[in-house]
Structures are given as C-alpha cells and as structure tokens.
Amino acid sequence: MITTLSVLAVILVILSLPAFFMIFHSRFIKKINSQNQEIIQTKEKLQSYLQRIDSLVLTLKKMHKFSVGATGMSSKEELSRFVLDSCCELFDSQSGSIMMLEPNSGTLKIIASRNVAAENSNAVENLELRLGEGVAGKVAQEGKPVFIEDIEKDPRFVHLPDIRYTSKSMLCAPIETKGKIAGVINIHPDAPPVINGKSAVFDDKNLHLLAILTDQVAVALENIELYNNLQKTYLEMVESLAKAIDAKDSYTHDHADRARGYAAAICRELGLPESITKHVEYAALIHDIGKIGIDNSVLEKSGKLSPEERKKIEQHPIIGAKIIEPFSVLAPIAPIIRHHHEYYNGMGYPAGLKGEEIPLGSRIVTIIDSFDAMTSDRPYRKAMSRIQAVQELKRSANSQFDPGVVEAFLRTLEHDSSQ
Structure with a gap:
C-alpha cells in the first residue's frame, strides 16, 4: 500500500532530476572542451614538428647541393662565388663576402662579394684587414665563428667608406685548411628565421651549420690545391715532351x-x-x-x-x-x-x-x-x-x-x- 511518504519521496526524486542532468551536462561539456583544447594543442605541436622537419629536409637538400657543387670547383675564385651564393641562400641573406688571407701581406682581402659596396666603387678591391682588425680580423685571429645581432653596437666592428650592409646582423666564420686560417665567410642575414609566425633568434645551431659549411669549403680548397699541383706537373710533363719533339x-x-x-x-x-x-x-x-x-x-x-x-x-x-x-x-x-x-x-x-x-x-x-x-x-x-x-x-x-x-x-x- 502506497503511503503518503512514498509518494513524497518519488516527487522529490522527479523534481531533482533536471538539476542532476544539468550538473552532468555541464561536467560533460567541460570534459569535451578540455579534450578539444588538448587536440588543438597536439595539432599545433604536430604542425610545428612537421614544419621543423620540412625545414631540416630543405636544409639537408641545400647542404647536399652545396657539398656536391663545392667539390667540383677548380679555382678559388669560382669556389668563393659558389660558396657565397649558397650561404646567402641558406641564411636568407642578400649580402655577404668571402675574404682570403694573403700569405705575403698577412691581410684579409675580399675575393667574392655580394651587395656590399656602392656602385662604381673600388672599395671591395681595395679593402684589406689585418688579423685582429674588425670582426672578420678577430674571427680569423681567434678561429671561432660569431653572430652579431647589431654590428653598429659591437665595438669590434669597423665602419669603412663605400661599404654598405643590407642588415645590422652578421654571421662570421673562419675557414681553416690544414690547421691554419685560410680566410673567413661574412654573411649579413636579412632577418632571423620565422618559425610559427614568431621571429627566432640566431643561436649556436646556426653557427654550427656555418661551421659545417666552412669545413666543406676547407676540403674543397685542399682539392683545388691538389688539382693545381697536378696541373703544374701535367704542364711540366707536356713541356718536356714538346722539347723532345723539337730536338727530334x-x-x-x-x-x-x-x-x-x-x-x-x-x-x-x-x-x-x-x-x-x-x-x-x-x-x-x-x-x-x-x-x-x-x-x-x-x-x-x-x-x-x-x-x-x-x-x-x-x-x-x-x-x-x-x-x-x-x-x-x-x-x-x-x-x-x-x-x-x-x-x-x-x-x-x-x-x-x-x-x-x-x-x-x-x-x-x-x-x-x-x-x-x-x-x-x-x-x-x-x-x-x-x-x-x-x-x-x-x-x-x-x-x-x-x-x-x-x-x-x-x-x-x-x-x-x-x-
């Protein structure tokens, strides 16, 4: 027999159901939103990783192209132009230069340049830096690569007439062959690389990458020296044969x-x-x-x-x-x-x-x-x-x-x- 108390209990349960479902619905929505947020964050991380992988693959392709191209050069001038163009492409730069150490004078001279001098100027041909002079001279003297964020604020930087720069930043790395400084590479990046819409800062990874490239340049320079020595021997052999013909x-x-x-x-x-x-x-x-x-x-x-x-x-x-x-x-x-x-x-x-x-x-x-x-x-x-x-x-x-x-x-x- 249904009592009044039982009826009241049933009524109370029925009346509390909407509140229970509202609480459950609210918690369910929060859980869904939280999971959606996690999915979005995971997707963003994945996109970031994929962008980095794409960037690494592109860099590896460029470095492979650089390595293959550098070993096929037969003169310092030809190699320097190729290296400079490759480095400017790799570091998104419009300007840079390669300086080689003159064995007789002991000074650094530009043998390849890109957008560093005013038109109709002999500044590039006439530029000479002693070891320890300017950023390039310091890098050549110390044998360590550097990145300068603002060359105008760096005390090592030397302002020279008729020399212009497309950006304030500068990457500089030494080129060594057989344990001795042969020259330096100067690159002026237009801007730091952009990752996920934010400007990244040049760091040790960029310097390490440039150091890898300079190692390749060193190998190529040694190959050119061997090639030139072989050509000299070749010419001496040919000239000896020519003298034998004349004598005959x-x-x-x-x-x-x-x-x-x-x-x-x-x-x-x-x-x-x-x-x-x-x-x-x-x-x-x-x-x-x-x-x-x-x-x-x-x-x-x-x-x-x-x-x-x-x-x-x-x-x-x-x-x-x-x-x-x-x-x-x-x-x-x-x-x-x-x-x-x-x-x-x-x-x-x-x-x-x-x-x-x-x-x-x-x-x-x-x-x-x-x-x-x-x-x-x-x-x-x-x-x-x-x-x-x-x-x-x-x-x-x-x-x-x-x-x-x-x-x-x-x-x-x-x-x-x-x-």
Missing part, C-alpha cells in the same frame, strides 16, 4: 710553343671554357709527339716522299695518341692528337672523319699546324708570307678546314696585328 725535328723548332699560343687565342675567340682550352693548348704543344717514332731521314727529306715514306709519316698521329694514352692526365687529349690531320671534307687521315665528327680540338690544331707549317721553312720549300698563308686558309675553308674555326683564327691574327 730541327725544322719544327719552336713550332710547339707557337702552336700553343695560337690554340689559346682561338679557344678564347670561340668562348670555350678554361678546362677545354687547357686540353687544346696541351694538345697543340705535343700534337706531333708521334714523330718520335719516325726516322729522321724521312722527316728531314728535302725531296718528294715516296708512297711508303708518306705512309710512315701518316702514322705519326696514331703513334702520338698511343704514346700518351697510358698517362691518365694526358689521356683526354689523345683523341685531339689522333685526329689533328683529318680534313673537314673527310679526305684526311687516319680515320677519314669529316665535319663535326672530328673533335673540335683537332679542328683547331689542324689549322694551327697548317698555318705554322706554311709560314716556316721546310726541307723541301721556303716559307710562305703571312698574307699568302691567310689566303690559303680561306681557300681551304670547308674542304680541309672548319670554316668557323678559320674565321676565329683570322680574327685572332687581326687582333695581333692591330696591337
């Missing part, structure tokens, strides 16, 4: 030196890169090395050569190529020597190549060889005049000689005569 054939005395000079002039006129020019120069210097294998009686014969003797003479390009092929430093010029008696119309020897089939170096050397032969005394005839030789080159263009190379050679002769 008295009628071609100094022919090799003249051929080398002509080769360099033609290559410059054609706008060929330095690496190719060197190969053509050396090929011109020893193009007749194969004559070492030909009897003097044939080389110095004053009368007409017999078919057998001509056959022997025509072997000298092949003999020459075979002599130098075993030497790895000389091997690249072997094809030039082998084909320096080919004709543009295909009627030459030893392979009967024609036109573009003939290596460009060979097409250059054959013109040089012919011109010098025409203007020099031979056992069987007197020298032509320079004018006669030029006319012969023009007449034989498109048949014996490449017409484009003939034109380039004639321009070099005109330059010489006008000086």
Whole structure:
C-alpha cells in the first residue's frame, strides 16, 4: 500500500532530476572542451614538428647541393662565388663576402662579394684587414665563428667608406685548411628565421651549420690545391715532351710553343671554357709527339716522299695518341692528337672523319699546324708570307678546314696585328 511518504519521496526524486542532468551536462561539456583544447594543442605541436622537419629536409637538400657543387670547383675564385651564393641562400641573406688571407701581406682581402659596396666603387678591391682588425680580423685571429645581432653596437666592428650592409646582423666564420686560417665567410642575414609566425633568434645551431659549411669549403680548397699541383706537373710533363719533339725535328723548332699560343687565342675567340682550352693548348704543344717514332731521314727529306715514306709519316698521329694514352692526365687529349690531320671534307687521315665528327680540338690544331707549317721553312720549300698563308686558309675553308674555326683564327691574327 502506497503511503503518503512514498509518494513524497518519488516527487522529490522527479523534481531533482533536471538539476542532476544539468550538473552532468555541464561536467560533460567541460570534459569535451578540455579534450578539444588538448587536440588543438597536439595539432599545433604536430604542425610545428612537421614544419621543423620540412625545414631540416630543405636544409639537408641545400647542404647536399652545396657539398656536391663545392667539390667540383677548380679555382678559388669560382669556389668563393659558389660558396657565397649558397650561404646567402641558406641564411636568407642578400649580402655577404668571402675574404682570403694573403700569405705575403698577412691581410684579409675580399675575393667574392655580394651587395656590399656602392656602385662604381673600388672599395671591395681595395679593402684589406689585418688579423685582429674588425670582426672578420678577430674571427680569423681567434678561429671561432660569431653572430652579431647589431654590428653598429659591437665595438669590434669597423665602419669603412663605400661599404654598405643590407642588415645590422652578421654571421662570421673562419675557414681553416690544414690547421691554419685560410680566410673567413661574412654573411649579413636579412632577418632571423620565422618559425610559427614568431621571429627566432640566431643561436649556436646556426653557427654550427656555418661551421659545417666552412669545413666543406676547407676540403674543397685542399682539392683545388691538389688539382693545381697536378696541373703544374701535367704542364711540366707536356713541356718536356714538346722539347723532345723539337730536338727530334730541327725544322719544327719552336713550332710547339707557337702552336700553343695560337690554340689559346682561338679557344678564347670561340668562348670555350678554361678546362677545354687547357686540353687544346696541351694538345697543340705535343700534337706531333708521334714523330718520335719516325726516322729522321724521312722527316728531314728535302725531296718528294715516296708512297711508303708518306705512309710512315701518316702514322705519326696514331703513334702520338698511343704514346700518351697510358698517362691518365694526358689521356683526354689523345683523341685531339689522333685526329689533328683529318680534313673537314673527310679526305684526311687516319680515320677519314669529316665535319663535326672530328673533335673540335683537332679542328683547331689542324689549322694551327697548317698555318705554322706554311709560314716556316721546310726541307723541301721556303716559307710562305703571312698574307699568302691567310689566303690559303680561306681557300681551304670547308674542304680541309672548319670554316668557323678559320674565321676565329683570322680574327685572332687581326687582333695581333692591330696591337
């Protein structure tokens, strides 16, 4: 039997339900909001991590590109320009410079710069810093990289006339080779890097990155030194071979030196890169090395050569190529020597190549060889005049000689005569 008390209890429970559900709903909403906030924070952290990963990947790509590029340079000037451009890209900078230590004067001189001097100013060429002078001089003296937030407030900074800077900040790091200071890199970042919409401050990580780059530069500089030493040895070897050729054939005395000079002039006129020019120069210097294998009686014969003797003479390009092929430093010029008696119309020897089939170096050397032969005394005839030789080159263009190379050679002769 339901009592009045029981009814009242039920009524009280029913009346309290809305309040209970309101409390539960409020706590539930707070819990959801808290979880949503955690999700948002986690998402922001994840985005930050992803941005950092992307930034690291991009930096690694740039550093790999830098490493590959730096090791392929053959001169300090070429390397310095590449390094400066790479560092400016890596540190978001529009200006910077690379200074190398002059061994004789003991001063730092700029050999590559970007947006650091006013137009029509010789400030870059004339700038010299002693060790310990200015920021760069201090870094070179102490051998430690530095980051300066405001160069105008730094007592080490030296203001120089006609030198301008795109920002007040400066990264400077030493370049060391074999434990000795070789120079410094100066970078003026436009602004600190931006991460998550906030400006970050340059720190030890940036200096460490620059130090890694300077280590790569040091390796590249050592490679250039080795390359230059190898080139010097290479040239000495070639010159010794050229002297041996001159000693073999008295009628071609100094022919090799003249051929080398002509080769360099033609290559410059054609706008060929330095690496190719060197190969053509050396090929011109020893193009007749194969004559070492030909009897003097044939080389110095004053009368007409017999078919057998001509056959022997025509072997000298092949003999020459075979002599130098075993030497790895000389091997690249072997094809030039082998084909320096080919004709543009295909009627030459030893392979009967024609036109573009003939290596460009060979097409250059054959013109040089012919011109010098025409203007020099031979056992069987007197020298032509320079004018006669030029006319012969023009007449034989498109048949014996490449017409484009003939034109380039004639321009070099005109330059010489006008000086």
